[in-house]
Amino acid sequence: MxxxxxxxVTLGDRRILDGIDLHVARGEWLSIVGPNGAGKSxxxxxxxxxxxxxxxxxxxxxPFGALTRRERALLIALVPQxxxxxxxxxxxxxxxxxxxxxxxxxxxEGPTDVAAVHDALSHLDLLDFADREVTTLSGGxxxxxxIARALAQGSSLVLLDEPTTALDVGHQQQVLELVDELxxxxxxxxxxxxxxxxxxxxxxxxxxxxxxxRVVVEGPAAFVLTEENLARFYGARVRIIxxxxxxxxxxxxxxxxxxxxx
Amino acid sequence: xxxxxxxxxxxxxxxxxxxxxxxxxxxxxxxxxVIAGLVVGPAGIEPVEVVRRLLGVxxxxxTQQIAIVEQIRLPRVVLGLLVGSTLSLCGASYQGxxxxxxxxxxxxxxxxxxxxxxxxxxxxxxxxxxxxxxxPVAAFVGALxxxxxxxxxxxxxxxxxxxxxxxxxGVAVASFLTAMQTYVQQxxxxxxxxxxxxILGRLSTAxxxxxxxxxxxxxxxxxxxxxxxxxxDVLAVGxxxxxxxxxxxxxxxxxxIIAASLGTAAAVSVSGLIAFVGIIVPHTVRLLAGQSHRxxxxxxxxxxxxxLCLADLLAxxxxxxxxxxxxxxxxxxxxxxxxLVLRSSRRMGATT
Numbered sequence: 001m002x003x004x005x006x007x008x009v010t011l012g013d014r015r016i017l018d019g020i021d022l023h024v025a026r027g028e029w030l031s032i033v034g035p036n037g038a039g040k041s042x043x044x045x046x047x048x049x050x051x052x053x054x055x056x057x058x059x060x061x062x063p064f065g066a067l068t069r070r071e072r073a074l075l076i077a078l079v080p081q082x083x084x085x086x087x088x089x090x091x092x093x094x095x096x097x098x099x100x101x102x103x104x105x106x107x108x109e110g111p112t113d114v115a116a117v118h119d120a121l122s123h124l125d126l127l128d129f130a131d132r133e134v135t136t137l138s139g140g141x142x143x144x145x146x147i148a149r150a151l152a153q154g155s156s157l158v159l160l161d162e163p164t165t166a167l168d169v170g171h172q173q174q175v176l177e178l179v180d181e182l183x184x185x186x187x188x189x190x191x192x193x194x195x196x197x198x199x200x201x202x203x204x205x206x207x208x209x210x211x212x213x214r215v216v217v218e219g220p221a222a223f224v225l226t227e228e229n230l231a232r233f234y235g236a237r238v239r240i241i242x243x244x245x246x247x248x249x250x251x252x253x254x255x256x257x258x259x260x261x262x
Numbered sequence: 263x264x265x266x267x268x269x270x271x272x273x274x275x276x277x278x279x280x281x282x283x284x285x286x287x288x289x290x291x292x293x294x295x296v297i298a299g300l301v302v303g304p305a306g307i308e309p310v311e312v313v314r315r316l317l318g319v320x321x322x323x324x325t326q327q328i329a330i331v332e333q334i335r336l337p338r339v340v341l342g343l344l345v346g347s348t349l350s351l352c353g354a355s356y357q358g359x360x361x362x363x364x365x366x367x368x369x370x371x372x373x374x375x376x377x378x379x380x381x382x383x384x385x386x387x388x389x390x391x392x393x394x395x396x397x398p399v400a401a402f403v404g405a406l407x408x409x410x411x412x413x414x415x416x417x418x419x420x421x422x423x424x425x426x427x428x429x430x431x432g433v434a435v436a437s438f439l440t441a442m443q444t445y446v447q448q449x450x451x452x453x454x455x456x457x458x459x460x461i462l463g464r465l466s467t468a469x470x471x472x473x474x475x476x477x478x479x480x481x482x483x484x485x486x487x488x489x490x491x492x493x494x495d496v497l498a499v500g501x502x503x504x505x506x507x508x509x510x511x512x513x514x515x516x517x518x519i520i521a522a523s524l525g526t527a528a529a530v531s532v533s534g535l536i537a538f539v540g541i542i543v544p545h546t547v548r549l550l551a552g553q554s555h556r557x558x559x560x561x562x563x564x565x566x567x568x569x570l571c572l573a574d575l576l577a578x579x580x581x582x583x584x585x586x587x588x589x590x591x592x593x594x595x596x597x598x599x600x601x602l603v604l605r606s607s608r609r610m611g612a613t614t
Contacts, residue, residue, distance in 0.1 A: 048506045073508030080506075086498035088553030093278045093495070100496050101508035106489045108556075114275055121275075130275055153507070 001026045001157055001189040002047070002059050008213075009039075009046055009053035016042045017053060018213040026156070029183060029190040031200040033224070034210035035234050040193040041081070043210070044159050047191070048078050059157070073101035077150035079143075081161040081193075085134045091145055092130045095120055098152035120152040123182065140171035144178065151182060158183075160192040164199060172196065176203045197249040201225050209233060222247050278495075278554035280561070288564030292343065295571035299339035302575055304582040305330050337470050339571055341532070344473065345465065346539055346570025347563045348480045348529045352522040353540020354547075354562040355487045358494040358555050359518045362429060366540040367405075367526040370428075370519075371435035375408025376401035376530040378443040381457050385446060388453045398475060401531035402524065404439070409523045411435050413516075462587035463534035465574045472532040483525030487559060490518050494555040536570070536589045538596045543569055546603050569596075 004022040008015065017039045024030045032040045045051045049064075049072055057064035059075050067075070077098070085094070098120070099113040121127050124144045129137065134145055143163060150158050160179065164172035180203055183190050194200035200207060201221030209217040209224050211233045217224045225247040230236045241248040300316065301309035307327050314321035315331065323331070349367070356365040367373040379400030386392040412435045416428030447457045493514050496504050501511035529536075543566040544558055551557050570588070573595065577588040 045502070048502075050502045050505055068508075069505060069510055070508035073506060076506070078503070078506040080503060084498070084500040084503065086495070086553065088548075089495075089498070090276075090278065092275045093554060096277055097496055097499060097507060103492070105509075106493070108279075108492055109277065114277065117277075118275055 001028070002057065002191075004047075004057045005055060007043070007046060007053060007055035007057065009042055009051055011042075011051070016213055017046065020055070020210075020213075020215055022208065022215070024157075024189055024191060026189055027183070027187055028206065029180070029192075029204045030206050030208060031204035032191065032193045032208045032210060033195075033197060033200050034216075038210040039213040040210055041161055044078070044161050044191070044193055047159060048072075048076060070101045073153065073155070075155050076157045076159060077153040077155035079146045079150050079158065079160040079163060081163075081165060083146060085142075087133075087135060089134055090131050091121070091126060091134055091137075091148075092117060094134045094145060095126075095148045095152050098149035098154075101153065116152050116154065117148075120148040123151060123185075124148045124178065139166045140168075140174065143167060143171070143175050147175070147178065147182070151186070156187065157189045157191070160190065162193055162195060164194070164196060172199060179203075197225055197230070198247070201249075202246045225249060278552060279556050281551075281557075284551050284557070284561055285564075288561050288568075291568035292564055292571075295568040295575075296339050296343070299342065299571050299575050300331055300335050302579060303330070303335055304579065307331065333469060337473055338465055338574065341473050341476070342465050342571040342574045343567035344476050344480050345529045345533045345536065346543075346573075347567035348476075348483060348525045349536060349539040350543035350562040350566025350569070351484060351487055351559060352525045352529075354544035354555070354558050355490070355494070355518050355522045356540070357544060358558075359497065359515050359522070360429060361498060361500075363545065364541070365429065367522075367530075368436065368537070368540075370432040370523075371408035371412050371439055372405040372523045372526045373530055373535055374436040374439035374443065375404035375406075376527045377404070377461065377535060378439050378446070379404030379527075380460060380531055381443050381446050384457050384460065385450045385453050388450070388456075398479075398528060398531040401527040405523045405527035405530070406520070408435050408439055409519060413519070459587075460534045463536040463589035463592075464585070465533055465570075465577075465588055466585065476528050476532050479524055479528035483521050483528070484563065486521035487518065487525070488563070490514065490521075491555045491559045494518065494559075498555075534587075534589065536592055538589075538592045539566055539570055542592075542596045542600045546600060549603050 002024050004020060007017055007020040009017040020043060032043060034040050042051060046053055047057070049069070059067065059072070095117045096109060096113065099109055099116060102113060103109055121130060124147060126144055126148055129141065134142060137145065163175055163179070167175060176199060179190060182188060204221065206219060207221055207224040208215055209229065216233060217229055225240060227238060227240050230238045230249065237252050237254065239250045239252050241250055297313070297316070301312040305327070307323065307330065311321040311323050312331055315323055315328065353366045356367065356370065357363055380397050383392055383394065383397045383400045387394045412428060412432040415431035415435065447454055493509065496507055496509050497511055497514060504511040544562045547558050547561040547565060551561055570592070573591045574588050576595070577586045577591045580586055
């Protein structure tokens with residue numbers, strides 16, 4: 001679905017990404033993990049065309065540079081981490097924005113666009129919220145609205161930037177289950193950045209561990225999420241427990257002087 | 263607060279679009295303003311007779327009175343409609359494109375640039391080195407030059423122009439150009455009164471000259487800006503997200519800014535600096551009818567025209583036979599009205 005070779009991005013005099021190779025097959029779920037500042041978000045921004053850099057990207061077999069903005073938007077949808085939600089905009093109107101690449105530049109939506117919005121809202125169980133203002137929704141509801149917008153966009157590659165960061169653990173699971181259901185139902189390819197390593201490992205087919213702008217480890221969760229890797233790249237003290245084949249990352253605290261029994 | 267699921271659940275989603283109720287209200291406001299503008303005036307003509315004449319029923323108006331209504335009042339009413347519609351539509355567009363509720367022709371330096379251009383023409387015309395007919399051209403050059411300067415300065419901080427840096431640049435450009443304008447104005451004592459009168463804003467017109475001058479620019483501005491109403495809603499999510507939706511944000515923004523600046527310059531060159539219309543009308547519409555540009559732009563056009571028409575009616579009747587500058591009227595009545603709308607909608611919880 002998407003192939004990158006030698007992607008490098010320099011912002012100012014800092015090299016944020018340094019020769020990233022990446023391949024995601026159709027229908028696959030890839031999670032990009034790595035410590036703060038590793039370049040995860042920049043990689044997603046590069047894939048949406050928001051930042052420029054070197055390297056070649058092929059999207060659905062076509063070179064990225066040869067696609068117009070609109071053609072890219074028809075292939076890639078983004079669920080941003082910190083979206084700008086216009087004041088006073090209803091859920092319907094917000095999800096309708098996802099139809100923009102399907103509508104002529106100065107045109108307005110047609111019946112197919114409204115039908116697509118209806119489908120997206122109904123898939124995400126949001127029909128009852130259609131007339132609510134997006135700004136009045138809770139974090140979990142808002143995340144579903146964002147996913148509905150991406151779904152209405154009809155792109156087969158969906159990028160999610162930290163989709164669970166602002167949510168409690170129950171909503172984190174709900175949102176990721178939802179993404180997984182939609183992926184299967186609509187044959188979507190999913191690329192996410194993730195902070196929570198356990199969740200990343202439970203949902204993704206494959207993990208890509210970035211550090212200092214380079215891919216340092218890549219593969220199935222059990223291969224990437226090892227105590228050595230997390231100590232080396234995150235500087236973290238963790239224990240890995242295996243639960244039903246998925247690694248569970250357990251932070252541990254070494255006993256300090258205060259914990260000694262008196 | 264619990265939303266009724268009925269409408270949506272039946273499959274008919276209510277997307278933001280102009281509702282018939284508001285269109286009717288807007289058109290009605292324009293009609294009322296036009297009729298009021300035609301029947302009221304200092305000439306002592308019976309309003310009822312003017313209405314009869316308008317309806318095509320036989321009236322007792324003599325030729326001179328008909329001439330007053332059709333050659334003096336009508337052009338002035340039409341000019342008021344054009345200027346008011348254009349200023350408030352441009353204001354609404356500036357606010358949308360910069361995602362800033364305070365953005366208007368004044369903030370970006372467009373009005374100040376147009377003001378400097380027109381002042382130079384008035385001064386040089388008095389010296390006999392140019393003709394007053396060049397005023398609109400000078401206003402365009404001044405407004406577009408000012409916006410270009412604002413854009414260049416706002417963008418020079420980085421590759422990407424942020425909204426905040428643009429507006430700061432606009433404030434700097436506007437004060438600089440206003441200072442230049444004041445300097446030119448004070449240096450030329452013989453034209454100072456003429457410049458002042460123009461700056462305070464006026465719609466006095468002799469015949470259809472000003473209307474003919476403004477109409478083509480106004481129509482182009484209206485068509486371009488109204489065509490971008492949905493694009494402005496997309497731009498509301500920010501440049502990066504607009505890009506992922508397939509919209510070239512910077513390019514769309516530039517087109518809207520140029521169109522709004524042209525409209526502003528054209529309006530300013532015939533009517534002077536009329537403050538408040540570009541802020542008050544769009545915000546009142548937003549508070550009452552909704553935030554989407556698909557609603558705000560067309561309604562700003564209608565209500566802006568009606569508002570300025572009525573303001574002009576007050577300007578020429580309140581201290582008749584003298585005229586109050588229309589800019590004074592728009593601010594004097596517009597500001598309290600706006601505060602009233604703002605307060606009442608806060609109580610209803612409609613604003614954030």
